[in-house]
Amino acid sequence: xxxxxxxPPGAGKGTQAERISSIxxxxxISTGDxxxxxxxxxxxxxRKAKEYMDRGELVPDEVVIGIVRDxxxxxxxxxxxxxxxxxxxxxxxxxxxxxxxxxxxxxxxxLNVQVPEEVVVQRLTxxxxxxxxxxxxxxxxxxxxxxxxxxxxxxxxxxxxxxREDTVRARLREYEAKTSPLIDYYQREGLLRxxxxxxxxxxxxxxxxxxxxx
Ligand code: AP5
Ligand code: MG
Ligand code: ZN
Numbered sequence: 001x002x003x004x005x006x007x008p009p010g011a012g013k014g015t016q017a018e019r020i021s022s023i024x025x026x027x028x029i030s031t032g033d034x035x036x037x038x039x040x041x042x043x044x045x046x047r048k049a050k051e052y053m054d055r056g057e058l059v060p061d062e063v064v065i066g067i068v069r070d071x072x073x074x075x076x077x078x079x080x081x082x083x084x085x086x087x088x089x090x091x092x093x094x095x096x097x098x099x100x101x102x103x104x105x106x107x108x109x110x111l112n113v114q115v116p117e118e119v120v121v122q123r124l125t126x127x128x129x130x131x132x133x134x135x136x137x138x139x140x141x142x143x144x145x146x147x148x149x150x151x152x153x154x155x156x157x158x159x160x161x162x163x164r165e166d167t168v169r170a171r172l173r174e175y176e177a178k179t180s181p182l183i184d185y186y187q188r189e190g191l192l193r194x195x196x197x198x199x200x201x202x203x204x205x206x207x208x209x210x211x212x213x214x
Contacts, residue, residue, distance in 0.1 A: 001024055001026055001079075001080035001108060001212065002080050002081055002100070002105060002106065002107050002108050003020070003026075003080070003081070003082045003083065003107070003108060003109055003110075003111060003212070004082075004083045004086075004087070004096075004107055004109070004110045004111070004186075004191075005017055005082065005083065005084045005085070005111050005113060006110055006111065006112045006113065006182060006183070006186070007111075007112060007113030007114065007115065007197060008115065008117075008120055008171075008172060008175045008179075009120060009124060009168060009171045009172060009175060010115065010119070010120035010121075010123040010124040010127070010168070011113040011114070011115045011120070011197045012113055012115070012123075012197050012201065012204060013030075013084045013085060013113060014028075014030055014032075014033075014084055014085075014136055015136060015142075015201060016111075016113070016201075016204055016205060016208060017030065017082045017084040018136075019201075019205050020082055020205075020208060020209075020212070021082055023209070024080070024212070025079070026077075026079055026080035026082055027076050027077060027081050027082070028082050028084060029068070029071055029072075029077075029081055029082065029083050029084065029086070030084040030085050031059075031064055031067065031068065031084075031085045031086045032053075032084075032085050033084075033134060034067055034071070035049035035050075035053060035059065036160075037134075040131075045063070045067075048063065049063070053161070053162050054161055054162060054167070055167070055170065056162060056167045056168070056169075056170030056171040056173075056174060057170070057174055058088055058089065058174055058178060061089055061091045061092055061095070064086065064088075064092060065091075065092060065095045068083070068086050068092075068095075068096070069095075069099050072099065072100075083096075087182065088175075088178060088179045088182070089178050089179065089182075090181060090182065090185060093186075107191055108191075108212075109191060109193050109211055109212065110182075110186040110189075110191045110192050110193065111193050111195050111208055111211065112183055112186075112192055112193065112194050112195060113195045113197035113204070114194060114195065114196060114197050114198070115197040115198045116198065117172060119198055120168065121165060121168055121169075123138060123141070124160075124163045124168050125159075125163060125164075125165060125168070126138055126139040126140055126141075127159070127160065127163055128144065128147075128148075128157040128158065128159060129157065129158060129159075129160055130150035130152065130153060130155040130157055131155050131156045131157070131158055132150065132153050132154075132155025132156070133150060133152055133153045133155055135150055135151075135152045135153070137150075137151075137157065141201070144157060193211045195207050195208055195211070
């Protein structure tokens with residue numbers, strides 16, 4: 001099962017990817033999480049990515065593509081994968097298609113998670129992320145038992161630097177300009193499945209499962 005989750009910032013890609021990953025037993029690969037993990041460990045890649053992320057811009061294609069290529073070559077991807085936040089440009093989509101073809105693989109479904117802009121802003125400004133394990137909460141829609149503590153590991157919850165409203169707006173503009181053309185791209189390939197991301201987390205999951213199980 002080879003899935004791509006497409007959608008604007010705050011669409012719920014990470015939330016759904018976590019659930020699908022545990023239900024179907026395939027790895028969740030988030031390029032944003034890979035960058036944040038590198039930043040936490042103080043690597044050169046982390047420092048480089050942060051420059052772009054803080055401005056709400058995309059990290060250059062050549063950097064991202066190499067990372068995904070290496071990750072997909074790991075053995076846990078043999079039974080499938082869920083790509084969250086990749087591809088985000090036509091060049092990344094072309095590169096993905098080529099690298100999968102090299103190993104006789106292909107994408108099964110591109111889940112296009114649709115949400116209006118105002119929902120995005122509301123979701124991201126109240127999102128809290130665990131510094132230790134990366135688990136994601138929402139102060140209203142999925143609140144932790146204590147506002148500043150992760151229910152899963154006891155780690156500290158923080159607001160991502162790029163979740164300030166002005167940076168969220170910049171990320172949305174970047175999405176419209178560079179990523180939304182992939183909707184047509186995958187429509188033409190016959191892979192696009194539209195999902196209503198404005199519904200509840202459980203409803204969105206059911207809609208995705210209906211597509212994947214068909
Ligand atoms: P990335 O980390 O991928 O951020 P993003 O795409 O902007 O998406 P988010 O993680 O903000 O949102 P999400 O859709 O995962 O929503 P979530 O499930 O958390 O990328 C960050 C940056 O890295 C980019 O800006 C770029 O610089 C760089 N980058 C990454 N990949 C790249 C690439 N391929 N190329 C170039 N650069 C790249 O949900 C959001 C909140 O809403 C949470 O609080 C959640 O609890 C809540 N929520 C979720 N679903 C629901 C629901 N149904 N109802 C109510 N609340 C909900
Ligand atoms: Mg995410
Ligand atoms: Zn945690």
